Amino acid sequence: MRWTLKPEPSKEKIAKLAFDLQVDATIAKILLQRNIESFEEAKKYFRPSLADIHDPFLMKDMDLAVARIETAILNNENILVFGDYDVDGTTAVSLVSSYLKTIHPNIATYIPDRYAEGYGVSYMGIDFAHDNDFSLIIALDCGIKAIDKVTYAKEKNIDFIICDHHKPGKEIPKAVAVLNAKRDDCNYPFDELCGCGVGFKLIQALGVSRKQTIKDFVPYLDLVATAIAADIVPMNGENRVLAYFGLQVINQKPRNGIQAIIHQIKKKELTITDVVFIIAPRINAAGRMKHGNYAVELLTEMDLDAAIEFAAAIEIFNADRKDLDKKITEEALIQIIDNEEENRFSSVVFQEDWHKGVIGIVASRLIEKYYRPTLVFTKSGDKLAASARSVKGFDVYNALLECEEFIEQFGGHKYAAGLTLAPENYENFKNKFEEVVERTIDKKLLTPEIAIDAEIELSEITPKFFRIIQQMAPFGPMNMKPTFTSTCVRDNGYGKKVGKEQTHLKLNVFQGDNKKTYNAIGFNLGDKMEFVQDDFDIAYSLDENEWNGFKSIQLLLKDLK
Structure with missing residues (x-):
């Protein structure tokens, strides 16, 4: 290590803040390191307020998204709420669909199959919408790169509203509305919301014309806090306010699905760390081992007894997931040793029968042993699919950009990404990725800090x-x-x-x-x-x-x- x-902040700054807040110098120093420099900023930090949650209409395209949903309600259209199979995606789908059901009866949800469809908006999902007479799809935690898919849907007279937080590419999909604070042309004051957070802004905006205030939306914050914790987005700005109040909901009056998980583990007061290590893996286990629909059904279940049954089933998935990731991690470590790759700058491993649902966890486990950027591949149809994880300070997304010639598709962010490639490109990709990491990584980042x-x-x-x-x-x-x-x-x-x-x-x-x-x-x-x-x-x-x-x-x- x-x-x-x-x-160290300046002695004058430390002394002034310590005096203003009546705290000792160490506390003042820690606050200054977090850019809290005045009594007012400290008050905002220590006493998060619902008043600090931004106006959703500051987000580009929000007015267009709301107008399109209002038209769908007026015309009695069918709306499909679509999202990924991870925690951020399933909580976002649960949140938006459960709110929409309070104002419109024709709402259904769709989570793509991790194995048959893979990550993001899928052609199968669009075909499902077309076959079942849906004219509007709201995509959550995905879609910012679904340019061809949105065009394909348009040809079938299906409109898209995209709510995403991943990095946009050069081109934005031609959807009715694209809500993403990371867009260059979006001036929303906080650009680190998770996918569920963007979904929350959408329902908050829909509530404005219904005379609903932020207080009416507090019950939804258990889902937002769970997604913020699981997606490891920055815990500052608006995220901190949403997580702070969301934790209160989790501990005082959570929805049945979350209550059922807590019932399984019998813990009194949950912290954000408990949400990361207890609630999130169980929600994730459904999508990893079986299907993300299980997670949505759990999180939207109105009957507590039914939710407890769901949670018990998910508990079994989670136990299976633990056994599986332990076994695959051991196989991957043996592979690294057998191939004499302990001293490389990256870990890239592949076995065709590894379970696609746990390769992201395995990548994180390998980093615990060999602290370096890591990719774990498995067979997915006639392609190879991988989860990438990085070490603090190294942008794995940018490293993958440099290997683009060998990749069919990829997405993600600085510390975690997913990709697919053709089997014949695996060795070339592996060599290129190692070369890129060796050339670009600051060698001290290979020791945990x-x-x-x-x-x-x-x-x-x-x-x-x-x-x-x-x-x-x-x-x-x-x-x-x-x-x-x-x-x-x-x-x-x-x-x-x-x-x-x-x-x-x-x-x-x-x-x-x-x-x-x-x-x-x-x-x-x-x-x-x-x-x-x-x-x-x-x-x-x-x-x-x-x-x-x-x-x-x-x-x-x-x-x-």
Whole structure:
């Protein structure tokens, strides 16, 4: 691990903000690192308000989208709500369809089959719409590159409204409306919404003429928060407000589908991290193992008992998914070793029987072992399909652009992408991708980084300090949970390896002459036990540990040296 200290703001700025907010210098420093420089900005940050959610009509084409939907309602047209099979897509479809059903009876949903149709708007989906007399398709979390598909639909007298957040290409599809804040010609104040977030703006806009206010749309925010967490979009600006209120809905009055998942896991208060690791994988498992329709049915189910049955079925999919990704990860690691590719700049692996639904997870697992840009391929029809994942700081989307000659189609963003290519181009692609990564990657990015907000003394960790850190949630990119370092700490002699396979580290640390000890847990740091004999430095975040009803602050170790 590389430990890098974030740049230090000026002493004057720290002193002024600490005085204005009546907080200590460390808190002021962390806020300044997040571009919070005044009392007003801090108030907005610590007290998110529904008033900070932007006017949806600031988004280009929103007026056209609303007008077309109103015409469809007036003419009693059939509307098909179309979205991808991942969490962002299925939550977006659930959100938009459940709202539209409150104002129009002729609404249906469509999730493409991961295996038969692949990612994005599909010809099969358009044919389905045509065969079943749909004259309007609302595409969510996809469609920004579906130029030919939109033209094909037009020939069948089907209109498209596209709600997407992926990078547009040079040409925008000729749809009735294209809602995407990343369009060069869109002046919407926040361009990092997820697909479900764009869907939320659409229903918010539809509510305006119905005299509905933002408060009427709060019940939908459990879906938006789930998508924001799962899609790993920046947790600042409007996303932070949507996630903050969405988490409240998840914890206080979630829809039946989410309640049913929580019922399975029996956890009281969920954080955004729980949404990422507990709720999102289960919604995703439906689309990975069976069909994304399961997720939409779960998330729109009006009967709690039925939702609990759905969630139980999805729980089985999720268990199967875990077994499968473990098995495929082991096979992929063997392949890298057998091909003597441990010292390359990228990992590119392929086996034709690998399950397409888990190759993205496998790519992430391989990065845990070999920290470098990674692609996992499998057979998909007569083509090869891959999921790409990257390391912090390296744009895998741009790297794929340089390999375009060997790719049939691809889409995605900086850290994650999907692509297909012809089998005969696999070796050429693999060599070209390695060459591009080797030429363009800053070599230090091949060592995982721990970005440290501040060096502190353990004595600074008071209940008040911890309470303020907790109020900085929800955490995510651009607003990560603060990471600290403390130097020359010691263990009180009771430190030990714990866990079934002794892979974790449990310590009680103190610093200097202050003999007050702090509980510390380091997951997967068991092999660092040898450093614990003498003074050592730690990098950690703060967490709350609950044991027998008693709550205490614990250090969540990220590394020690």
